[in-house]
Amino acid sequence: MQRSFLMKNPSIMVFLAVLALFTIVVTIGSEAFGAGFVSTSFVKTLGKTLCLALVAVAMDLVWGYAGILSLGHFAFFGLGGYMIGMWLMYERTKEIVAASMAEAPIPPTPQEIVDGIGTQIFGVVGSAEFPVIWAFADSLFLQLVLVVAVPGLLALIFGWLAFRSRVTGVYLSILTQAMTLALSLYLFQNDSGLRGNNGLSGLQNLPGLDDISQDFVSMWFFWGSALALALGYVFAAWIVSGKFGSVLRGIRDNEARVRFLGYSVEGYKLFLFTVTAMIAGVAGALYYPQAGIINPAEIAPIASIYLAVWVAIGGRGRLYGAVIGAVFVSLVSTFFTGGQAPDIDLGFYRIQWVDWWTILLGLSFVLVTLFAPQGMGGLFDLITGRRHPERHGADLGPDKGSLQEEEAER
Amino acid sequence: MSQLLEVNGISVTFDGFRAINNLSFNIGPAELRAIIGPNGAGKTTFMDIVTGKTKPDEGKVLWGDMSRNLVGMNEARIAQEGIGRKFQKPTVFEDQSVEENLLMALRNARGAFSVLFWRPTDADMTRVRELAAEIGLANELSRKSGELSHGQKQWLEIGMLLAQEPKLLLVDEPAAGMTPEEREHTTDILVEAAKTRAVVVVEHDMEFVRRLNCKVTVLHEGSVLAEGSLDHVTANQQVIDVYLGR
Ligand SMILES: Nc1ncnc2c1ncn2[C@@H]1O[C@H](COP(=O)(O)OP(=O)(O)OP(=O)(O)O)[C@@H](O)[C@H]1O
Ligand SMILES: [Mg+2]
Numbered sequence: 001m002q003r004s005f006l007m008k009n010p011s012i013m014v015f016l017a018v019l020a021l022f023t024i025v026v027t028i029g030s031e032a033f034g035a036g037f038v039s040t041s042f043v044k045t046l047g048k049t050l051c052l053a054l055v056a057v058a059m060d061l062v063w064g065y066a067g068i069l070s071l072g073h074f075a076f077f078g079l080g081g082y083m084i085g086m087w088l089m090y091e092r093t094k095e096i097v098a099a100s101m102a103e104a105p106i107p108p109t110p111q112e113i114v115d116g117i118g119t120q121i122f123g124v125v126g127s128a129e130f131p132v133i134w135a136f137a138d139s140l141f142l143q144l145v146l147v148v149a150v151p152g153l154l155a156l157i158f159g160w161l162a163f164r165s166r167v168t169g170v171y172l173s174i175l176t177q178a179m180t181l182a183l184s185l186y187l188f189q190n191d192s193g194l195r196g197n198n199g200l201s202g203l204q205n206l207p208g209l210d211d212i213s214q215d216f217v218s219m220w221f222f223w224g225s226a227l228a229l230a231l232g233y234v235f236a237a238w239i240v241s242g243k244f245g246s247v248l249r250g251i252r253d254n255e256a257r258v259r260f261l262g263y264s265v266e267g268y269k270l271f272l273f274t275v276t277a278m279i280a281g282v283a284g285a286l287y288y289p290q291a292g293i294i295n296p297a298e299i300a301p302i303a304s305i306y307l308a309v310w311v312a313i314g315g316r317g318r319l320y321g322a323v324i325g326a327v328f329v330s331l332v333s334t335f336f337t338g339g340q341a342p343d344i345d346l347g348f349y350r351i352q353w354v355d356w357w358t359i360l361l362g363l364s365f366v367l368v369t370l371f372a373p374q375g376m377g378g379l380f381d382l383i384t385g386r387r388h389p390e391r392h393g394a395d396l397g398p399d400k401g402s403l404q405e406e407e408a409e410r
Numbered sequence: 411m412s413q414l415l416e417v418n419g420i421s422v423t424f425d426g427f428r429a430i431n432n433l434s435f436n437i438g439p440a441e442l443r444a445i446i447g448p449n450g451a452g453k454t455t456f457m458d459i460v461t462g463k464t465k466p467d468e469g470k471v472l473w474g475d476m477s478r479n480l481v482g483m484n485e486a487r488i489a490q491e492g493i494g495r496k497f498q499k500p501t502v503f504e505d506q507s508v509e510e511n512l513l514m515a516l517r518n519a520r521g522a523f524s525v526l527f528w529r530p531t532d533a534d535m536t537r538v539r540e541l542a543a544e545i546g547l548a549n550e551l552s553r554k555s556g557e558l559s560h561g562q563k564q565w566l567e568i569g570m571l572l573a574q575e576p577k578l579l580l581v582d583e584p585a586a587g588m589t590p591e592e593r594e595h596t597t598d599i600l601v602e603a604a605k606t607r608a609v610v611v612v613e614h615d616m617e618f619v620r621r622l623n624c625k626v627t628v629l630h631e632g633s634v635l636a637e638g639s640l641d642h643v644t645a646n647q648q649v650i651d652v653y654l655g656r
Contacts, residue, residue: 244526246510250503257501260461261574262489262520271522 005241012237015320016230023226030222032215040215044290047222049330051287052310054229056326057236057319058276058283059307064316065240066272067252069169071304072158072176073280075183076151078299080281081288082187083150085200086134087143088289091207093120094138124198131193147285148278155277156270163266163273168255180301187296199295203288218290225286229323232279236319239275248272249317309365315377324376333357412475414439414608415578420459420469420481421632429455430466431632437578442604444619444640445612447629448653453612454498456629457580461495462488474577490520494576498583498612500563504556508547508566511555512538515570537573544599545569560587568599578608585618597621616640628653 029038055077062068097116101108119128136142190196250258255265288294314325336357344351415437422430430452445453458464462485471480502511542548545565585593613619626643628635630652636643643649
């Protein structure tokens with residue numbers, strides 16, 4: 001059954017093979033295990049890129065397949081990061097506090113240690129109390145559960161409210177963007193319980209593993225990210241492979257028609273929205289320990305818009321397109337904004353890529369939308385000869401997917 | 411009296427315009443019924459109300475042995491109750507193959523979780539091939555339905571309707587854009603389907619209605635103007651005035 005599923009979708013095998021090859025090459029080239037031509041900081045960049053590819057796959061499921069242009073998936077991504085960040089920061093601070101108190105003449109009580117951690121973590125926002133949301137911060141297991149549960153629950157509640165009222169299209173996008181904005185503004189507040197605009201930091205240090213250098217830690221996270229992307233990709237491909245995928249694409253193209261076939265469109269959207277929010281949470285939980293820091297600016301609506309841009313440039317409605325878009329655009333973006341790209345001196349004006357990159361990206365987005373709606377993934381159609389229906393004339397009416405003018409005349 | 415569908419005093423107003431005006435009539439369990447009437451008579455609106463797309467301002471639509479009121483149920487629920495619909499403009503999923511369209515329509519569990527784990531059995535595939543043969547698309551199964559001709563799309567939609575195995579089929583202008591031979595074939599399919607279920611056909615083409623050879627309801631300005639055999643209603647002076655004479 002599983003076998004035949006992979007056999008029927010050769011693109012999955014190709015993708016997994018490419019990902020495996022990439023992982024091996026990076027491992028061989030890493031400073032930890034091999035030749036050292038891939039620096040540890042670049043391993044982190046690549047690991048983070050794989051996480052971005054995973055969230056792009058989630059975005060492609062909701063947008064490319066089901067037609068829901070969500071501008072909230074980077075918020076779910078950030079929430080996943082915050083959830084794992086809480087544990088990392090708590091445990092790490094606990095080690096430091098315990099070590100400093102161990103020198104005191106009277107051994108500290110557990111309560112004194114907890115208070116010490118509180119002062120350390122929340123000192124920057126003028127507090128020492130642990131907010132309720134940190135209740136489980138000392139349990140890795142529970143925080144890992146929250147990595148999927150918090151984004152999932154938020155998506156479930158939000159989606160239930162939005163889909164039930166049949167909000168669609170642009171209005172839904174605006175609504176998801178409002179949710180994202182509200183969340184990031186809330187997190188910016190000092191009393192949000194997550195250290196306001198300071199965010200959570202020092203996440204690259206794994207508690208109890210001080211002796212192990214970042215060369216190795218970065219590789220662990222890189223492998224973890226590669227594995228998560230592989231599993232996420234296969235899972236997404238499985239979701240869209242059968243009738244469920246048919247229904248999703250039907251919802252994208254003509255949701256009213258899907259209803260008349262007896263499918264509860266709202267239920268499908270809610271299911272997909274929630275599941276992809278969870279995938280985004282997992283991706284975020286792997287991303288931020290590699291980034292080392294998370295703050296509310298990461299969750300700002302612009303991040304979710306970028307996510308949509310990646311998927312559009314890579315090619316909506318095909319999973320490898322989303323991956324290509326995320327990897328390509330985010331790496332090129334790192335190149336340009338990291339100051340590696342040489343400025344171009346035109347004599348009268350100096351093009352500084354740090355500023356001009358955003359404009360270049362925006363322009364490519366517009367061009368892709370207008371002239372190559374299939375995105376970069378569309379290039380593969382040239383090889384495989386995949387075709388889209390040949391349509392003639394303009395739409396006859398408001399029902400999309402219905403007859404078009406010239407067809408009716410024939 | 412056991413009726414399958416009982417439309418009871420429904421009215422609907424769009425921006426002050428009364429599209430359906432105190433409309434009442436019944437459909438039996440295995441009945442073929444044609445609905446005719448001038449443009450704007452409210453034929454499509456009637457189907458919209460039965461399938462839950464439009465909410466009537468007043469009146470009831472009673473369904474089945476239990477006489478449950480369909481008004482207030484959502485579209486998916488009504489479809490699950492066993493009412494299938496073909497639209498005036500053929501609406502198939504153009505980006506998907508004929509086979510995928512038929513599989514989606516096939517009568518099976520509709521819930522998200524059961525669909526997620528559902529994979530077609532041999533019986534399902536056989537049924538799809540049977541249906542495709544019946545609607546003359548046996549050789550087009552793997553083609554994107556967007557590439558089909560207008561008439562073929564009409565048929566695909568009829569095929570999807572049959573695949574749902576509904577108790578009541580609402581068919582809006584099935585013959586539009588078909589060649590005479592295709593029309594004849596469509597009549598055969600509908601007459602055949604009506605042997606085991608109720609079929610309501612809206613059509614302007616009188617030849618087509620005549621071949622259906624069934625009871626005819628004439629709608630005008632949102633209510634029933636006449637009802638009976640085709641010869642009976644076409645002899646009616648009012649019907650001639652508002653519809654046939656024009
Ligand atoms: N959603 C709507 N909003 C406003 N007016 C509507 C709406 N739907 C239908 N109408 C009006 O109600 C009247 C009945 O329309 P309906 O489509 O039911 O007619 P019909 O009998 O199907 O006609 P035709 O033979 O042209 O298909 C028309 O005047 C139409 O303009
Ligand atoms: Mg009509």
